[in-house]
Structures are given as C-alpha cells and as structure tokens.
Amino acid sequence: MPATAASSRPAARQTSTAALRFGRLAAMGTVTVVILIAGVWASWGSAQYVMLTKGRERGTVEVERCAGDVCSGPYTPSSHGSVARDRVDIEHTVAVRKGQRYAVVVKPGTRDVVRSGPAGVLYSWVPMGGALLLAAVVVAGGLRRTRFAWVLAGSGVALLTAAFVTV
Known part of the structure; x- marks a missing residue:
C-alpha cells in the first residue's frame, strides 16, 4: 500500500497545480475583460455623439x-x-x-x-487607450501572455498619441 500512496501524491500535486493555474487564468482573464469593457463604456458616453452624427x-x-x-x-x-x-x-x-x-x-x-471630426473621435476614445494600457499590464503579469500584452500596450499608446497629436 505504501507504493500506491507515494505514487498518488504527484498526481494530486499536478491536479492542484492545474487547478491553481486555471483559477489564475480565469481571474486575470475576467479582470482584463472588465477593464476593457469599462474603457469602452467610458468612451462611448461621448463617442456615440461624435461617431453617429x-x-x-x-x-x-x-x-x-x-x-x-x-x-x-x-x-x-x-x-x-x-x-x-x-x-x-x-x-x-x-x-x-x-x-x-x-x-x-x-x-x-x-x-x-x-x-466632432477626427480630433473629437480620437479624444472621445482616450479612456479606451488608458484601459488598453492597464489591460496590457494585467495580461503580461497575470496571464503571462507577453506578445498579446505588447499588442494591447502598443494599441493604447498609438491611440493616446494620435489623440494628443490631433487635439
């Protein structure tokens, strides 16, 4: 019986590690989605008037x-x-x-x-640019998806820079 108990410990450890990894991915994925939804929500308050004229x-x-x-x-x-x-x-x-x-x-x-115009459109989406930058940090640190995090960060920086230049 001791051989069975010893061999079941690594399987239990693998199961708990997989459960923790899934929990981390689910929690950080949820946080990322909430941040991006909040960015769209904050931006849409004025963007709807500028974009749908x-x-x-x-x-x-x-x-x-x-x-x-x-x-x-x-x-x-x-x-x-x-x-x-x-x-x-x-x-x-x-x-x-x-x-x-x-x-x-x-x-x-x-x-x-x-x-209105290009400056108004870009300025209304500034909160989304900030949300993209914040989501990039969560994706890189919590999800450990650095390439996707760089894409998010680059998109946020591009949006904020374009708004700054046009305004």
Whole structure:
C-alpha cells in the first residue's frame, strides 16, 4: 500500500497545480475583460455623439468664456434642421481654448456639445487607450501572455498619441 500512496501524491500535486493555474487564468482573464469593457463604456458616453452624427445637430461653437471645467459660447448651426443658440457648453479640457472655434455636435435635449471630426473621435476614445494600457499590464503579469500584452500596450499608446497629436 505504501507504493500506491507515494505514487498518488504527484498526481494530486499536478491536479492542484492545474487547478491553481486555471483559477489564475480565469481571474486575470475576467479582470482584463472588465477593464476593457469599462474603457469602452467610458468612451462611448461621448463617442456615440461624435461617431453617429446622422440626424444630430452639427455646427460650430466659438468659445467666449471658461469657468471651472466648462467653457461656453454661441452656437452656429451647419446641419439642416439645427437652430442657432446664444450659449452652449463644452467641456473645458486641454483641447478647448478661449477664443477658438470648434466643430461640434449637440447632445440631444441639452445645451451640451462635444467636439466632432477626427480630433473629437480620437479624444472621445482616450479612456479606451488608458484601459488598453492597464489591460496590457494585467495580461503580461497575470496571464503571462507577453506578445498579446505588447499588442494591447502598443494599441493604447498609438491611440493616446494620435489623440494628443490631433487635439
């Protein structure tokens, strides 16, 4: 009987090692997916208005004043059915400067606008770029998939760099 007990220990050790490896892969895979979904969710809040412009009010805003995290100015329509407004609000970021004119899309039912065009599209996807970088760390460290991690990191850096250059 001692020979049987001795031979079953390596099999039990292999089983527990396989279970731990599967648990690590499942947990880190779940964390990676959650990070990427959060990046899409955070980006889609403004990207939907910039990317799906059919039927939306488009025009330009000339920024006259900035206070806190909001800048405002008059809105001049450029799309059919859009109406001029004395004042619309745009988020005050590094991409918005007082005295400049920007192409924008009006969020339906509000006086809030978001930048449109290539700069607006790339800027709206900046949270996804950060999520790609964070997911790359999890993939490299937790999943030990370094090639895929480099692809994720490269995609995140490319997105953030393109947004920085266009804005």
